[in-house]
Amino acid sequence: MLSKIVRTVTNEFMLFILVFGFYIIAHGHLTPGGGFQGGAVIVSGVVMLLVAFNSQELKKTLHERALSIMESTGALIFIALAFAGIGAAFFYNFLVGTPIFGRIPATGPNPGDIWTGGVIPLMNFAVGLKVIAGLSAVVLAMALFSSGEEIEE
Amino acid sequence: MRKVVGLILLLVLVAFLVWGVLLIHPFGYPDASDMDDYIIQNAQEETGSNNVVTSVVFDYRGFDTLGEATILFTAVTGVLLLLRTEKRRKEGS
Numbered sequence: 226m227l228s229k230i231v232r233t234v235t236n237e238f239m240l241f242i243l244v245f246g247f248y249i250i251a252h253g254h255l256t257p258g259g260g261f262q263g264g265a266v267i268v269s270g271v272v273m274l275l276v277a278f279n280s281q282e283l284k285k286t287l288h289e290r291a292l293s294i295m296e297s298t299g300a301l302i303f304i305a306l307a308f309a310g311i312g313a314a315f316f317y318n319f320l321v322g323t324p325i326f327g328r329i330p331a332t333g334p335n336p337g338d339i340w341t342g343g344v345i346p347l348m349n350f351a352v353g354l355k356v357i358a359g360l361s362a363v364v365l366a367m368a369l370f371s372s373g374e375e376i377e378e
Numbered sequence: 379m380r381k382v383v384g385l386i387l388l389l390v391l392v393a394f395l396v397w398g399v400l401l402i403h404p405f406g407y408p409d410a411s412d413m414d415d416y417i418i419q420n421a422q423e424e425t426g427s428n429n430v431v432t433s434v435v436f437d438y439r440g441f442d443t444l445g446e447a448t449i450l451f452t453a454v455t456g457v458l459l460l461l462r463t464e465k466r467r468k469e470g471s
Contacts, residue, residue, distance in 0.1 A: 254427040259435065261446075289458070300451060307440060316440030321426045329426045332419075342427040345436045348443075355447060359454040370461040 226279050235277035242270035246353075253349035254342035260349040264356025271361045280368035292362040299355030306344050306351065318343040 226232070249256075249263030275283055310317030320326050320343035328341045339346075403409060417434060427433040435443055 254429050254432050256429060257431070259429075259432050289462075293458070296451070296454060300447060303447060304444070307444065316437065316444075318425050318437050321424070327426065330422055330428055332422050335428065337428045342433075343425060343437075345425060345427050345432055348436045348440075349432070352443075352447060355450065359450050363454055363457045366458055366461040 226282065227277050231277050235273055239270050239274065242273070243267060246270070246357075250349055250353035251346070252339070254345045255337040255339065260352030261356055263349075264353045264360065267353075267357050268360040268364065271357075272364055275364060275368055280365065280372050283365065284369060287361060287365055289362055289365065292358045292365070295358035296355050296362065299351045299353075299358065302351035303348060303355065306348055310344070318345070320344045320347075 246263045246267035249258035249266055250260055251263075253259035253263070271287070307316045310319040313319070321329065323343075326340060326342055326344070326346055328338055330338060330341050417430065417438065421430045421433045421438075422428065425433040425437045427437070
């Protein structure tokens with residue numbers, strides 16, 4: 226566990242990293258970014274927590290089982306959205322034109338509207354959930370493994 | 379004998395690689411394809427997404443993204459299988 230200054234700064238910065246990551250995920254259909262990138266941003270915040278506090282401390286709040294369930298939920302939502310358009314084709318964007326995320330922007334450059342994109346924003350959220358949970362679980366497992374080795378020897 | 383065969387195979391491989399390098403397009407002048415033009419013209423209308431890259435990743439080429447997600451899932455499963463500490467300790471003690 227690092228000094229109190231590092232821990233305090235980490236606690237304050239984690240909020241901004243979370244907001245920025247969710248912004249990148251939520252605006253994946255308007256600006257560069259998306260589920261994978263925003264998830265990686267949030268996981269970088271988790272790595273920062275892991276460095277500031279140690280892995281044993283972080284294990285009390287981030288449970289491996291909960292992370293596994295979260296990742297599987299993301300994958301299931303993704304595949305379910307893909308199968309939902311199977312009437313026309315696998316991965317058919319069936320929400321375009323409907324009231325849910327269905328507005329169609331003008332062709333060419335425009336300021337953008339969050340309520341567009343059909344199934345794409347939902348898929349971004351599913352993939353973001355999956356990346357956050359999966360990479361967090363990987364980083365946490367590696368940290369716990371290395372610290373466990375040190376304790377045992 | 380094995381060395382001679384290896385040398386011949388190596389020369390054939392090098393010849394193919396050099397041939398491939400010579401056939402690369404000049405830098406900055408990619409081949410125009412109909413699909414690029416189609417996606418640039420119609421992506422906003424068809425998918426409603428301003429970010430055309432995202433519309434390709436999640437709509438036109440969604441199947442590739444499914445594979446990408448599967449790779450991530452497999453990697454996480456493998457790491458958790460190999461590095462899970464709790465069960466190992468219980469069996470050890």
